[in-house]
Amino acid sequence: MTDRTIAIDYITRVEGEGALHVTIKDKTVKDVELRIFEAPRFFEAFLRGRMYTEAPDITARICGICPVAYQMSSCNAMENALGIKVDGQLRALRRLLYCGEWIESHPLHIYLLQAPDFFALPDAIQLAKVNPEAVTKALQLKKIGNDIMTLLGGREIHPINVRVGGFYRTPTKEELMTLRPRLDTALALAEETVRLTATLKYPKVEHDYEFVALRHPDEYAMLDGEIVSNKGVKIPVTKYEDTFEEYHAPYANALQSVKKAGRTSYFVGPLARYAINRDKLTPRAAKIAKEVGLEPVVLNPYRGMIVRAVETVMAVEDAIRIIEQYKQPEKSFVEPPSKFAGGVGCGISEAPRGILYHRYRIGADGLIQEAKITPPTAQNQKRMEEDLRDLISKSLDMTDAQLTTACENSIRNYDPCISCATHFLKLNITRE
Amino acid sequence: MAAKPKLGVWKFASCDGCQLSILDCEDELLAVAGALDIVDFREATSAIAPGPYDISLVEGSVTTPEDQQRIKEIRAQSKLVIAIGACATAGGIQGLKNFADVEDYKKAVYQHPEVVKTLTTSTSIKENVTVDLELKGCPISKYQLLEAVSSLLYKRAPNLPTETVCVECKRKGNVCVMVGYGTPCMGPVTQTGCGALCPSYNRGCYGCFGPQDTPNTASISKDFAAKGMTPAAIKRVFRTFNANALEFKAAADAAEPGRAPK
Numbered sequence: 001m002t003d004r005t006i007a008i009d010y011i012t013r014v015e016g017e018g019a020l021h022v023t024i025k026d027k028t029v030k031d032v033e034l035r036i037f038e039a040p041r042f043f044e045a046f047l048r049g050r051m052y053t054e055a056p057d058i059t060a061r062i063c064g065i066c067p068v069a070y071q072m073s074s075c076n077a078m079e080n081a082l083g084i085k086v087d088g089q090l091r092a093l094r095r096l097l098y099c100g101e102w103i104e105s106h107p108l109h110i111y112l113l114q115a116p117d118f119f120a121l122p123d124a125i126q127l128a129k130v131n132p133e134a135v136t137k138a139l140q141l142k143k144i145g146n147d148i149m150t151l152l153g154g155r156e157i158h159p160i161n162v163r164v165g166g167f168y169r170t171p172t173k174e175e176l177m178t179l180r181p182r183l184d185t186a187l188a189l190a191e192e193t194v195r196l197t198a199t200l201k202y203p204k205v206e207h208d209y210e211f212v213a214l215r216h217p218d219e220y221a222m223l224d225g226e227i228v229s230n231k232g233v234k235i236p237v238t239k240y241e242d243t244f245e246e247y248h249a250p251y252a253n254a255l256q257s258v259k260k261a262g263r264t265s266y267f268v269g270p271l272a273r274y275a276i277n278r279d280k281l282t283p284r285a286a287k288i289a290k291e292v293g294l295e296p297v298v299l300n301p302y303r304g305m306i307v308r309a310v311e312t313v314m315a316v317e318d319a320i321r322i323i324e325q326y327k328q329p330e331k332s333f334v335e336p337p338s339k340f341a342g343g344v345g346c347g348i349s350e351a352p353r354g355i356l357y358h359r360y361r362i363g364a365d366g367l368i369q370e371a372k373i374t375p376p377t378a379q380n381q382k383r384m385e386e387d388l389r390d391l392i393s394k395s396l397d398m399t400d401a402q403l404t405t406a407c408e409n410s411i412r413n414y415d416p417c418i419s420c421a422t423h424f425l426k427l428n429i430t431r432e
Numbered sequence: 433m434a435a436k437p438k439l440g441v442w443k444f445a446s447c448d449g450c451q452l453s454i455l456d457c458e459d460e461l462l463a464v465a466g467a468l469d470i471v472d473f474r475e476a477t478s479a480i481a482p483g484p485y486d487i488s489l490v491e492g493s494v495t496t497p498e499d500q501q502r503i504k505e506i507r508a509q510s511k512l513v514i515a516i517g518a519c520a521t522a523g524g525i526q527g528l529k530n531f532a533d534v535e536d537y538k539k540a541v542y543q544h545p546e547v548v549k550t551l552t553t554s555t556s557i558k559e560n561v562t563v564d565l566e567l568k569g570c571p572i573s574k575y576q577l578l579e580a581v582s583s584l585l586y587k588r589a590p591n592l593p594t595e596t597v598c599v600e601c602k603r604k605g606n607v608c609v610m611v612g613y614g615t616p617c618m619g620p621v622t623q624t625g626c627g628a629l630c631p632s633y634n635r636g637c638y639g640c641f642g643p644q645d646t647p648n649t650a651s652i653s654k655d656f657a658a659k660g661m662t663p664a665a666i667k668r669v670f671r672t673f674n675a676n677a678l679e680f681k682a683a684a685d686a687a688e689p690g691r692a693p694k
Contacts, residue, residue, distance in 0.1 A: 017443060038445075039444065039445035039492075039495045039496050039499065039526075039550065040445075040495070040538075040541070040542075040548055040550055041445055041495070041525070041526040042526065042529055042534075042537045042538075042540070042541055043525075044540060044541050045529070045532070045536070045537035045540040045541055046525075046526075046528040046529065046532065046537070048540070050668065051665070051668065054668070054672075057638065057672075058525060058672070061447050061449075061524075061525045061570065061673065062447060063447050063448065063449075064446075064447040064448045064449020064450065064451075064452045064571060065448060065449070065452060067447075067449070108455065112455060112476065113476075116478070122477050122478040122479030123476055123477030123478065123479060124476070125462070125465040125470065125476075125477070126479070128462055128465075132462075135462070136462070139458040139459075139461060139462075140458065142458055143458035143459070146456060146458070154629040154630070154632070154633050155571075155626070155629060156456055157449040157452060157453060157456070157571040158449060158570060158571055158640070160629050160630050160633060160635065160638075161633045161635075163635075167633075168630075168633045168634050168635040169633045169634040169635075247543060248542045248543035248544050250544045250547045251547075255542070255543075332634075408478075
């Protein structure tokens with residue numbers, strides 16, 4: 001028989017635990033299942049009965065890599081339910097905190113998780129033996145992102161300073177300005193990262209993706225905006241669930257999303273944001289993207305590394321702008337309304353890995369009655385499987401070991417966060 | 433020179449944040465990697481070598497039948513097991529399911545609850561196997577992690593304070609948020625380690641490092657009630673990231689004594 005099964009039991013250098021199971025029969029790929037065996041943690045269940053003010057701290061614990069994203073999307077949702085708006089310097093501080101998370105998370109993925117693939121090395125520690133300068137600089141850049149989060153959020157993992165309506169305490173101008181010289185260093189390091197990633201040799205492959213990202217009239221969207229795709233979606237966040245839906249693939253402890261119409265896949269994250277918001281890049285980010293010849297819409301998923309690097313430049317530039325224009329606001333948060341009859345609120349923001357949607361139903365007593373959370377990795381899962389199916393069908397001549405490596409590399413393009421999707425990959429290729 | 437100690441980093445039910453703390457030691461990461469032989473750390477490396485391990489860092493809580501078995505195997509292969517973080521030391525936020533009906537939870541989240549394998553409880557590592565050292569916190573302090581690892585390398589006792597957040601907060605010179613602003617604060621009953629962060633940012637401590645050795649939870653609950661917190665609200669503050677730590681569990685049960693602890 002020519003049938004075979006290939007199994008990756010534990011995909012490494014991703015966040016969380018998952019496996020991949022592939023069945024190949026008579027030279028055709030039958031099944032590609034990304035199996036997420038990360039233990040379920042039931043956030044949406046135990047959020048019921050908690051006070052709405054607790055959601056930012058509780059949902060941050062879904063993911064230690066992108067806690068700020070959870071805090072921002074949950075705050076957006078609660079503020080939407082309460083009918084309050086966070087604007088001006090408080091909004092700018094939120095964007096600064098989020099820039100910190102991007103500046104930490106993108107270099108983590110580029111250098112520590114993905115770059116070793118391009119040198120056929122197992123990890124960044126080995127990479128540091130070959131190229132100590134690059135790894136040292138990467139860690140320096142990542143650290144500056146963490147410095148922003150530590151100053152503004154109290155700590156880099158599960159910051160403590162975010163609350164519905166704003167912050168517990170806003171920093172003084174002087175405190176923020178201490179970051180300024182380090183951000184100049186970060187800008188140079190981030191630009192160097194763009195040049196470095198642009199010189200790597202990428203596999204030649206392109207897909208006709210539907211990219212979905214937020215779009216904001218004034219900025220490269222991060223905190224909020226309209227949901228826009230390159231194939232005609234243009235909706236406010238309140239229409240998210242009318243347009244996209246989640247279903248539970250029985251082989252995984254996570255939920256996958258599709259577009260309701262046609263049940264097709266879509267792709268969120270840096271490639272999508274860049275395709276939709278390229279005109280909103282900050283000046284140096286736009287300039288360096290041009291300098292390295294980055295195409296206006298990147299359809300090669302491996303080249304996402306370059307896009308992450310460009311976004312890092314953007315985040316550093318924006319952090320500098322926010323700090324320079326900062327004036328400490330009189331109040332650190334917007335008060336919730338004195339009377340609240342309860343209601344539903346939804347919120348979305350751009351986690352480093354893509355859009356993160358939250359919806360809550362809150363009672364008049366302020367307790368959460370229902371919670372729904374859709375993380376970026378759940379939204380990308382179907383598209384990841386399609387990329388893998390295509391890769392495998394074109395690579396049937398490879399040995400199991402080669403194919404396993406190729407699949408793992410493809411999965412890392414998505415920087416999947418399985419903790420978020422509850423959610424890790426284990427590769428299992430069956431050739432029947 | 434003696435061989436470098438072999439390190440394994442293991443994940444159970446968790447957010448990955450505590451193991452990320454290792455990668456967040458940007459200034460020390462390459463030194464740590466030089467002093468130890470990292471043989472299994474799947475979030476960071478594809479190079480996986482078999483045990484036994486000199487040191488195992490275990491993140492996360494035990495929530496599935498497979499994990500009950502896996503932690504036993506890790507223990508059998510490890511000279512020292514260090515449980516890191518609130519999930520590994522107290523069952524974590526997912527330990528809230530210990531007070532609920534898990535079938536109901538499965539139905540609330542998944543369309544195919546029947547395929548989701550989970551135990552009715554989320555338990556700490558020490559409830560499953562013998563643990564040699566615990567680092568508390570949600571997340572852990574990376575400085576405490578570096579202290580624990582270097583103490584083992586130099587064969588000395590780790591310096592991990594067990595005083596309350598309150599003591600550290602006083603030393604920092606913060607205005608007490610309870611006395612000064614009437615803000616409920618878990619600092620008097622919570623173990624230090626975070627740097628008294630929340631009160632330094634004008635908010636009350638929310639107990640993410642779990643109970644200190646001898647916490648007077650009855651007294652603080654009385655004070656919370658005097659500040660206008662309802663019994664249900666007092667119960668909630670003890671039932672967060674360390675809900676199954678004994679002292680916090682008892683305090684939550686005592687907050688609403690009329691209701692049977694479910």
